[in-house]
Amino acid sequence: MSDPRQRFAQTAADLVEEDLSVALVYAEISGQYFGDVESRHPDRVVNVGIREQLLVNVGAGLALAGMRPIVHTFGSFLVERAFEQIKLGFGHQDVGGVLVGSGGSFDIASGGRTHQAPGDVPLMDTLPGWTLHVPGHADEVEDSLRLAVAGDGREYVRVVSQQNAQAFPVRPGRFHVLRRGSGATVVAVGPTLDAVLEATRGRDVSVLYANVVRPFDSRTLRAVLASPEVVLVEPYLAGTSSRLVADALSDVPHRLLALGVRSEEIRRYGTARQHVAAHGLDAAGIRRSLDAFLVGRGDGIAS
Amino acid sequence: MTLLTALEAPPERSYDDLPRLMSLMTGDEKHSAAATSTLDVLWVLYDRVLRVGPGSADDPARDRFYLSKGHGPMAYYAVLTAKGFIPEAWLPRWASYDSPLGHHPDRVLVPGVEISSGSLGHGFPLAVGTALGLRAQGLTSRVVVLVGDAELDEGSNHEAVELAGALGLDNLTVVVVDNGSSTHNRPGAIAGRFVHEGWHAAVVDGRDHTALERALTARIEGRPTVVVAEVEEKWA
Ligand SMILES: [Mg+2]
Numbered sequence: 001m002s003d004p005r006q007r008f009a010q011t012a013a014d015l016v017e018e019d020l021s022v023a024l025v026y027a028e029i030s031g032q033y034f035g036d037v038e039s040r041h042p043d044r045v046v047n048v049g050i051r052e053q054l055l056v057n058v059g060a061g062l063a064l065a066g067m068r069p070i071v072h073t074f075g076s077f078l079v080e081r082a083f084e085q086i087k088l089g090f091g092h093q094d095v096g097g098v099l100v101g102s103g104g105s106f107d108i109a110s111g112g113r114t115h116q117a118p119g120d121v122p123l124m125d126t127l128p129g130w131t132l133h134v135p136g137h138a139d140e141v142e143d144s145l146r147l148a149v150a151g152d153g154r155e156y157v158r159v160v161s162q163q164n165a166q167a168f169p170v171r172p173g174r175f176h177v178l179r180r181g182s183g184a185t186v187v188a189v190g191p192t193l194d195a196v197l198e199a200t201r202g203r204d205v206s207v208l209y210a211n212v213v214r215p216f217d218s219r220t221l222r223a224v225l226a227s228p229e230v231v232l233v234e235p236y237l238a239g240t241s242s243r244l245v246a247d248a249l250s251d252v253p254h255r256l257l258a259l260g261v262r263s264e265e266i267r268r269y270g271t272a273r274q275h276v277a278a279h280g281l282d283a284a285g286i287r288r289s290l291d292a293f294l295v296g297r298g299d300g301i302a303s
Numbered sequence: 304m305t306l307l308t309a310l311e312a313p314p315e316r317s318y319d320d321l322p323r324l325m326s327l328m329t330g331d332e333k334h335s336a337a338a339t340s341t342l343d344v345l346w347v348l349y350d351r352v353l354r355v356g357p358g359s360a361d362d363p364a365r366d367r368f369y370l371s372k373g374h375g376p377m378a379y380y381a382v383l384t385a386k387g388f389i390p391e392a393w394l395p396r397w398a399s400y401d402s403p404l405g406h407h408p409d410r411v412l413v414p415g416v417e418i419s420s421g422s423l424g425h426g427f428p429l430a431v432g433t434a435l436g437l438r439a440q441g442l443t444s445r446v447v448v449l450v451g452d453a454e455l456d457e458g459s460n461h462e463a464v465e466l467a468g469a470l471g472l473d474n475l476t477v478v479v480v481d482n483g484s485s486t487h488n489r490p491g492a493i494a495g496r497f498v499h500e501g502w503h504a505a506v507v508d509g510r511d512h513t514a515l516e517r518a519l520t521a522r523i524e525g526r527p528t529v530v531v532a533e534v535e536e537k538w539a
Contacts (some may be wrong), residue, residue, distance in 0.1 A: 023439060025432075043439040046470075054428045054462035061432020064418070066363055067439065069432075084422065085459075089429060092419050094411050 001163060005102050007138040008159045009033030011145045012070050012100070016041055022070065022149060023062045027055040029073040030102065056082040056099075060089030063097050068149055074108070075101030075158060076117035083123055090154050091127050097155070098148045104160035105236055105261045105279075106272040116275075118261035121236040124156045125214060131172050132214040133157040134190030134235065139167035140211050147172070160235070162191040162272060168209055175217040176209040177224055184229035184294060185221065189213050189241070192233045192281060199286035203294075216241060218248035228253055229294060233286060234260035257293040259286060316385035318346050324381035327394035328404075340482045340509070340534045341449060342378040347515040348447060348478075349386050357387045360415055366444045367433055369418045371426020372451035372480070373407040380404055380413075388415030424457025426450065427477060431463045434475040434527075447476045447519065452493060453485035461496075468500035471525040478519065478530045480509060484537040497529040509534040 009030055015022045016037050023044040026034065031047055038045040044067075048055050052073060059071035071078070078101045079086065090097050101120050108115035124130050131153060133144040141159055147170055148155035168176050175187065178197070181204040188196035189210045200207055206224045210217065213234075221230070230249070232241050238260030245256050261279050268278065276282050280289060316324075321342060325331075348368055349355075355365040370379055380397065383389050389404075397404040403412035407421030420426050430448035437444055450460065467475055479493055494504040505518040509532030518530040 023436065043435070046435060048462070048466050051462035051466065053424075053459040054431065054466060057425060057428030057459070058432035058435065058466075061429040061434075062436040062439075063432075064367075064429065065433045065436025065440070067436045085425065085428075088419070088422055088425055092409075093429075 002138045004135065004138045004141045004159050004161060004163055005030065006033060007141045008100060008102070008145060008157070011142045012072070013037035015070070015146070015149050016044055019068070019149070020044075021066070021068050023067045024070045024072070025055055025059050025062070026071075027052050027073040027077065029077075052077045052082045053085050056085035057089045059097050059099075060085070060093055060095055063090070063095035064093065068152070069097045070100060070145075070149060071097060072100040072102070074103040074115060074117070075120040076103060076115055079120040079123050079156075080117055086124075087127055091129065096152045098145070098157065099155070100145070100157045100159060102159040104158055106275040107161045109272050109275045110269045112269060113265055113267070118236045118263075121156075121158060121213065121234075122240045125240060130154045130156055130214060131212060133170070133211065134213050135159065135170070135211050136164045136190040136193050136209075137167035138163060140170055143170040144212070158190070160191055162235075162276070164191060164193045168211060170211055172212040173215045173217055175220045177206070177220060178209050179205070179207040180224060180226075181205045182226050183297065184227060184231055184290075185225050186231040186233065187221070187241075189232070189234045192235050195276075195281060195283040195286055196233050198283035199290060203290070213241060216244040216248070218244065221245070221248050222252070225249070225252065225254075227297070229255050229257070229297065231257045231290065231293065232259060233281065234258075235281065237261050237263055255293075257289060259289055318350070320385055321346065321378070321381045324384050324391065324394060325377045327391070328377045328380065328397045339375065339378040340480050340537070341372070341375070342381075343510050343512060344449065344478055344480055344515060344532050345378050345382045347512050348519060349382050351512075351516045352519045353447065354444065357415065360388070363440070364442050364444050367417050367430070367446045369420075369426045369430045369433075369446065369448040370408060370416075371418070371420055371430075371448050372423065372454050373420030373426075374451075376406070376408050379408065383413070383415050386415075389413060423451075423454040424459040427460050428463045430475060430477075431467050431472065434467070434472045435470070437474055438472070443474070445474045445476060445522070447478060449478050449480060452479055452481040452483065452488070455479065455493065456485055464497055464500050464502070467527045468497070468502050471501070472527045473522055473525055475527040476519060476530065477527070478532055480532050480534060482534045482537040494529060494531050502526060503528045504531070505529070506531045506533065508532075
């Protein structure tokens with residue numbers, strides 16, 4: 001399996017080669033991958049230096065000139081530091097663009113809080129009209145980026161190191177139905193899928209997989225729902241999609257368990273794997289949460 | 304045919320019409336040019352400098368004007384009216400719920416408005432991106448962005464000064480309307496900040512149309528241009 005961030009960089013470089021309207025703007029981060037394409041296309045591949053406000057507005061300004069920008073740095077600096085530039089530069093100007101934030105919640109665990117961005121997707125979710133890609137595999141990173149750049153809308157692609165064993169097609173607005181059961185419906189988002197599959201092994205539950213989380217596929221959730229229990233497992237702040245579940249099931253009695261990154265700052269370094277576990281998002285943690293949520297509900301548990 | 308065209312064409316308006324057009328918005332008896340720091344710069348740009356008009360507002364090769372300092376846009380709306388982008392009938396009810404004209408301009412609502420502004424420090428960085436985009440497409444058009452002297456407080460502008468200088472964006476002109484309004488003002492310091500980053504700079508009287516035209520049409524190969532247009536002190 002290739003590394004998702006390297007796959008992003010290679011795909012972005014290929015798109016610059018293939019399409020004269022594509023521009024790539026970045027702020028130092030991932031520069032180690034862009035040297036070749038930058039030297040061949042210095043007019044369309046620009047490193048703005050350590051200037052994230054400028055980064056985002058340069059991307060929007062390129063879009064105002066009729067180009068299709070790919071705008072990249074770590075999610076923390078792209079979305080959290082330059083959020084108003086995203087809100088006004090793209091949405092308010094009514095131009096399209098492709099933002100690619102890497103690092104996610106835990107990739108740079110040893111870097112501490114400054115480099116951890118569990119708030120990127122929830123922040124983007126406050127803005128209307130953005131398609132939010134949360135690929136869980138390097139192949140999905142490439143498919144998401146190609147699809148995003150081919151369109152003319154506003155797209156955020158969250159690229160993280162953690163990935164699942166298997167890739168699924170990228171179809172905005174459609175979740176994948178991986179298992180159907182008579183119990184709870186578990187929605188696994190992006191790189192949480194492998195842990196969800198392991199945690200739900202032997203349970204009579206349905207499993208949906210979302211590698212694009214906005215638009216939220218309410219139709220499939222309603223179609224699959226077999227019992228009142230819904231479980232969200234998201235790799236960014238817990239509860240980010242809760243309101244979408246509430247909206248989708250406003251006329252259906254239901255219970256919701258929203259798993260994800262907790263909002264308190266845990267002040268730990270270490271590895272991504274340790275942080276996934278600390279937030280209860282490894283298979284053991286998800287299983288514990290499911291046991292508590294579904295206690296007395298059957299769902300095929302032997303004990 | 305000729306008669307019909309003449310009837311349909313918007314009336315030619317001149318600089319002398321601007322006070323009356325602004326009065327339609329402000330309700331003042333007579334609005335003086337001096338009360339609006341940006342008026343002369345805007346007029347000279349649309350009358351003498353920019354290659355853009357109502358007929359070329361969607362032409363990819365048009366010159367772009369970005370009003371970054373979106374506050375107090377009466378002069379902008381008056382100039383756009385005088386140049387036929389928007390109808391005069393829009394002016395009296397500006398900033399009302401049904402009006403496309405707000406206290407900060409919206410490019411989606413107003414013909415000829417190239418960027419939506421209001422929050423300071425966005426237009427200049429946007430203009431850097433557009434200048435790059437025009438250059439990448441082989442277009443020779445220019446981007447002119449108007450900022451206020453106090454708007455330069457925002458650090459995002461300094462990111463833009465540095466990058467545009469480093470990349471030698473000679474299709475970019477920043478016009479700073481300087482009425483000495485920033486809280487921590489150092490008179491005369493603005494041009495030097497740009498020159499330090501490799502820009503061509505001109506400091507002119509912001510009411511002198513001939514001087515403004517000369518400075519705003521300059522294009523120095525390999526260097527972006529800043530024009531500091533000095534007007535009456537805001538607090539004088
Ligand atoms: Mg001022």
